[in-house]
Amino acid sequence: MSPDQAVLRRAIERGEQEGGSVEFKERLTEDLHLAEGRLESLAAQLRHRILSGDGEATYVVGVTDDGGLAGISPEAFSESMDVLSLLADEAGAHIEAVQTWGVDSASQTTDPDGPPATADTDTDTAPEGIVGVATIREGAVLExxxxxxxxxxxxxxxxxxxxxxxxxxxxxxxxxxxxxxxxxxxxxxxxxxxxxxxxxxxxxxxxxxxxxxxxxxxxxxxxxxxxxxxxxxxxxxxxxxxxxxxxxxxxxxxxxxxxxxxxxxxxxxxxxxxxxxxxxxxxxxxxxxxxxxxxxxxxxxxxxxxxxxxxxxxxxxxxxxxxxxxxxxxxxxxxxxxxxxxxxxxxxxxxxxxxxxxxxxxxLPKTAGESGAFRMYVDRSYNVQGVGAVASGTIKSGTVEAGDELLLGPMPDGTFREVEVRSIEMHYHRVDEAKAGRIVGIALKGVTEPALERGMVLLPRDADPDPVREFEAEVMVLNHPTRIGDGYEPVVHVETISEAAQFFPTDGQLLPGDSGEATVRFKFRSYLVEEGQRFVFREGRSKGVGTITSVETDD
CATH class of the missing domain: 3.40.50.300 (P-loop containing nucleotide triphosphate hydrolases)
Structure with missing residues (x-):
C-alpha cells in the first residue's frame, strides 16, 4: 500500500468513536444535509469531532457507516465537499486538505483491511466511485x-x-x-x-x-x-x-x-x-x-x-x-x-x-486589484479525482463565487463555452469566494481537462467577448541582432497567452533600442486581449516589450 493509501487505511482503522475525531459519511447532499435544523445539528457534530481531535477532524466520504468502501460518483463527491465546506464554516472551521482515491467494484467491500484500488485519473479510465479523506481544522479560512x-x-x-x-x-x-x-x-x-x-x-x-x-x-x-x-x-x-x-x-x-x-x-x-x-x-x-x-x-x-x-x-x-x-x-x-x-x-x-x-x-502594501467584472486567464489546468477539470490562475479583476455560471474561451474556433464553478481552492483551503489578485484553482462543470488551454479566459456568463487575431501596439526592442521588419515572427506573451505572432512596424522597421508602433497578428488563432495590456515578445536572442493600444475585432 502506498503512503497515500495508508492515510485512508489509518482513518478507517481508527473508525467512528463517540469521543473520536473521525466521521464516516457515504455522501452529503444540499437538499438533505443543509435543510433547516439539519445544518445546525451536523455543524455541532463536526464541532464535537474537532474538539475531540484537539482542533482537527477527519471526515471520510464515500464509505458506509462501518467503514466499507462504497465509493460515490465524482459529481456526488464534489457536492459532498461543497456541503462539508459550509458545515465547517458554520462550525468555525475550514477544510484544510482533501485526498481522493478511485475505487472499482472489486474494492467496494465492508472489509476495512482491503486496500482501495487506485484508478487512473484519465477520463477514459475513470473509476466507478470516489473515496476521499478531508482534513478539517479549527479556525476560519484565511482572509x-x-x-x-x-x-x-x-x-x-x-x-x-x-x-x-x-x-x-x-x-x-x-x-x-x-x-x-x-x-x-x-x-x-x-x-x-x-x-x-x-x-x-x-x-x-x-x-x-x-x-x-x-x-x-x-x-x-x-x-x-x-x-x-x-x-x-x-x-x-x-x-x-x-x-x-x-x-x-x-x-x-x-x-x-x-x-x-x-x-x-x-x-x-x-x-x-x-x-x-x-x-x-x-x-x-x-x-x-x-x-x-x-x-x-x-x-x-x-x-x-x-x-x-x-x-x-x-x-x-x-x-x-x-x-x-x-x-x-x-x-x-x-x-x-x-x-x-x-x-x-x-x-x-x-x-x-x-x-x-x-x-x-x-x-509593503498590497497593490490594488482591477475593478470591474470577473476575469481570470488560465495559467494551468489539471484533473483531480472526484472534482474534475480545474483551471488555475490569478484573478485579474472582479470576484468569483462557487456556483457562478461563466464563459470559458476562446476555443480553437473562437467560440466560448458555458461552464459552472463547482468549487474554489486557495492556499490549500476551499473558499466560497475569491477576488482580484488571488491565485486560485477553480473546479469547473461543463468542460473536461483536455479542453482547457493556457491563455483561455474565464468571464461572467453575460459577457460579450470579442476575441481578436490582430491588435495595434507601442513596442520597444530590447535586443535584436539586426532590424525588425514586416513579417517578423516572435512569440508574444500577454497575460498567460504564449503564441507566435507576426509584426508589421508602422514605419517599416524597428532597430535595437527603438520604440515605435506596430500591427501584431496572432499567427494561428484568436485570443481575448484588450487595450492597455502589456506584453513581452521574444525570438531566439531577440526580446522586446509592448503595450496594446487598440484591438481589431474579428468579423
Missing amino acids: DDDHIVVGTAGHVDHGKSTLVGTLVTGSADDGEGSTRSYLDVQPHEVERGLSADLSYGVYGFEDDEPVRMDNPDRKDDRARVVEESDRLVSFVDTVGHEPWLRTTIRGLVGQKLDYGLLTVAADDGPTKTTREHLGILLATELPTIVAITKADLVSDERVAEVEREVERALRDVDKTPLRVERHGVDAAIEEISETVVPVVTTSAVTMDGIDQLDAMFER
Missing part, C-alpha cells in the same frame, strides 16, 4: 486581503532560490545552497491536491513577527503558515537560465504580481540576463527590489563596486536607485514605485540584509 505576491528573477546561480529559501525558513545557508533545496516543489503535489498555490515559497507575519516554514515541500507546513499568519508573502519562481527565459516571462507577465525581486550576485555583478530581466520587470511597471546576494564571498570593495554597477544599470533605464542601507527601510517602503527601485545587499550565509527584506515584505 486574504493582506497577501502580497512577489515575482523573483535573476541570472542563473545568482542566489535567487537560496535567498528565498532563507527568507521562508529563517535558516542560514551553508554556502552550498542548502536552503535552495527547500524549494524543490514536486508537480504531483499540485496534481493530487486541489490547491492552485503557484508560489514556490511562502512565509508570513503575525504581530510583526515572521512565521517561517520548517519544510516548504510539505503541504501541511504551508497550511500551518497560512493558518498562523495575519500577513502572507508568496514568491513566484522564475528561472535564470537563458534557454528558459520563456518561463521567466510567464512568471512575470502571466501572474498578478505585487512586486518584483531581482537578484544580482556580488561575485558576478549585473549580466546581460540581469539587464533583460530588469527590463521586463520595469517595462511591466512592476515595483521592484534589487537584492545583491552572496556578499559574504567578496570583499567590501567588490560589494561597493557591484552596488555602483547596479545603480548605473537602473539609471540607464531611467530608474532611481534607493540604497536601503543608506536611506532606511521606511524610505524604501514609502518611495518604491515604477520609478524608484530599492537596493539591498544580502548574504544568505551571514543573514546580512535578511532583516531589512523581512521588514519591507511585512509592511
Whole structure:
C-alpha cells in the first residue's frame, strides 16, 4: 500500500468513536444535509469531532457507516465537499486538505483491511466511485486581503532560490545552497491536491513577527503558515537560465504580481540576463527590489563596486536607485514605485540584509486589484479525482463565487463555452469566494481537462467577448541582432497567452533600442486581449516589450 493509501487505511482503522475525531459519511447532499435544523445539528457534530481531535477532524466520504468502501460518483463527491465546506464554516472551521482515491467494484467491500484500488485519473479510465479523506481544522479560512505576491528573477546561480529559501525558513545557508533545496516543489503535489498555490515559497507575519516554514515541500507546513499568519508573502519562481527565459516571462507577465525581486550576485555583478530581466520587470511597471546576494564571498570593495554597477544599470533605464542601507527601510517602503527601485545587499550565509527584506515584505502594501467584472486567464489546468477539470490562475479583476455560471474561451474556433464553478481552492483551503489578485484553482462543470488551454479566459456568463487575431501596439526592442521588419515572427506573451505572432512596424522597421508602433497578428488563432495590456515578445536572442493600444475585432 502506498503512503497515500495508508492515510485512508489509518482513518478507517481508527473508525467512528463517540469521543473520536473521525466521521464516516457515504455522501452529503444540499437538499438533505443543509435543510433547516439539519445544518445546525451536523455543524455541532463536526464541532464535537474537532474538539475531540484537539482542533482537527477527519471526515471520510464515500464509505458506509462501518467503514466499507462504497465509493460515490465524482459529481456526488464534489457536492459532498461543497456541503462539508459550509458545515465547517458554520462550525468555525475550514477544510484544510482533501485526498481522493478511485475505487472499482472489486474494492467496494465492508472489509476495512482491503486496500482501495487506485484508478487512473484519465477520463477514459475513470473509476466507478470516489473515496476521499478531508482534513478539517479549527479556525476560519484565511482572509486574504493582506497577501502580497512577489515575482523573483535573476541570472542563473545568482542566489535567487537560496535567498528565498532563507527568507521562508529563517535558516542560514551553508554556502552550498542548502536552503535552495527547500524549494524543490514536486508537480504531483499540485496534481493530487486541489490547491492552485503557484508560489514556490511562502512565509508570513503575525504581530510583526515572521512565521517561517520548517519544510516548504510539505503541504501541511504551508497550511500551518497560512493558518498562523495575519500577513502572507508568496514568491513566484522564475528561472535564470537563458534557454528558459520563456518561463521567466510567464512568471512575470502571466501572474498578478505585487512586486518584483531581482537578484544580482556580488561575485558576478549585473549580466546581460540581469539587464533583460530588469527590463521586463520595469517595462511591466512592476515595483521592484534589487537584492545583491552572496556578499559574504567578496570583499567590501567588490560589494561597493557591484552596488555602483547596479545603480548605473537602473539609471540607464531611467530608474532611481534607493540604497536601503543608506536611506532606511521606511524610505524604501514609502518611495518604491515604477520609478524608484530599492537596493539591498544580502548574504544568505551571514543573514546580512535578511532583516531589512523581512521588514519591507511585512509592511509593503498590497497593490490594488482591477475593478470591474470577473476575469481570470488560465495559467494551468489539471484533473483531480472526484472534482474534475480545474483551471488555475490569478484573478485579474472582479470576484468569483462557487456556483457562478461563466464563459470559458476562446476555443480553437473562437467560440466560448458555458461552464459552472463547482468549487474554489486557495492556499490549500476551499473558499466560497475569491477576488482580484488571488491565485486560485477553480473546479469547473461543463468542460473536461483536455479542453482547457493556457491563455483561455474565464468571464461572467453575460459577457460579450470579442476575441481578436490582430491588435495595434507601442513596442520597444530590447535586443535584436539586426532590424525588425514586416513579417517578423516572435512569440508574444500577454497575460498567460504564449503564441507566435507576426509584426508589421508602422514605419517599416524597428532597430535595437527603438520604440515605435506596430500591427501584431496572432499567427494561428484568436485570443481575448484588450487595450492597455502589456506584453513581452521574444525570438531566439531577440526580446522586446509592448503595450496594446487598440484591438481589431474579428468579423
